[in-house]
Amino acid sequence: MERMAEITFDVGTEQKEKTALLDLSWEEVTQIVAGLGEPTYRARQIWEWVYKHFAASFDEMANLPRVLREKLDERWVISPLASATRILSQDGDTQKVLFRLADGQTVETVLMLYDKRRTLCISSQAGCAMGCTFCATAQGGLARNLTAGEIVAQVLYFARYLANSEAGPQMNVERPTSVTNVVLMGMGEPMHNYRNVWSALRRLTDADAFGLGARHITLSTVGLIPMIDRMADEGVQIALAVSLHAPNDALRSSLVPINSRYPVADLLAAVQRYIDKTHRRVTFEYALMQGINDSPALAAELADKLSPLLCHVNVIPLNPIPDSPFQPTSDVDTARFVEILRSRGVAATVRLRRGIEINAGCGQLRRAVQRRGAE
């Protein structure tokens, strides 16, 4: 399937000289407002314009005095995102945006429309240090952590987009709507940027800020055990997903190098501790790769290890990346793999693969653009 043309456009200006409001806490915004000699309720108004009305400029903040808007505009911008390249799938159900940040780094965000859900897959780092052998993001290594503002900005950008009638003609959106689900499965390992990710998550779930229900957010990790233990103590009902991809150390270490540090048995023990503490079901992600991790014997081994856990397995046919030896498993073999899991008492579903024609797999658009830039 052919992808639609890429469109690049500005989403912010002059970031280099100005601090982004999204990188500031509520307390910092109140201090700024006080420093400008304004009453505290102005801070509340600004906060609501940003998080409830998704304002992209101070000029939109109609209930603020013009002088105050001008003062704010002199020193701050709202979003740390600079420009974006957008690609839409032909069926209008998937959109990927490559955001350029103030320092030139780029990150990807993908919007997927389902029957009742508008799910956003966001990035937590520019690049990734985990080195998973089948992943496009891994190939460039880690550039840097995203700030909390850069993480939140991805969500607010799409919240604005979906609330705007502009979305209708571009995607299968009939009327203004909102982001209903957020998954941290884009570029980066969220647990490797724990502090900024959780600062962002608190603002996304705070009823006074974006206010998305914690149960509608999923954090996906490759298995950093100390951080799984830490997440169990956060007391927030954000869902945990663990990218497993193999049931034993020999195979998993060859696909997911961090496994050498946090082996399968230790990882599953950490997941059990998490379940004991939170009483929440955990999802295991398993990207099926032809001839690598998709045999009936591996399905049986996986089922035996996971059946004692309160869990669900998301089987994902791999998004193929150019020049990669890893190819997706056929539909027939995928169905067989899932059937073996189910027959051994493990709940499993095949996750729809979205947006292959728009490089929707993790890090693929970024890599394609980088390659074009280098040519």
Ligand code: SF4
């Ligand atoms: S799969 Fe995830 S954790 Fe692994 S390298 Fe890619 S982005 Fe990082």
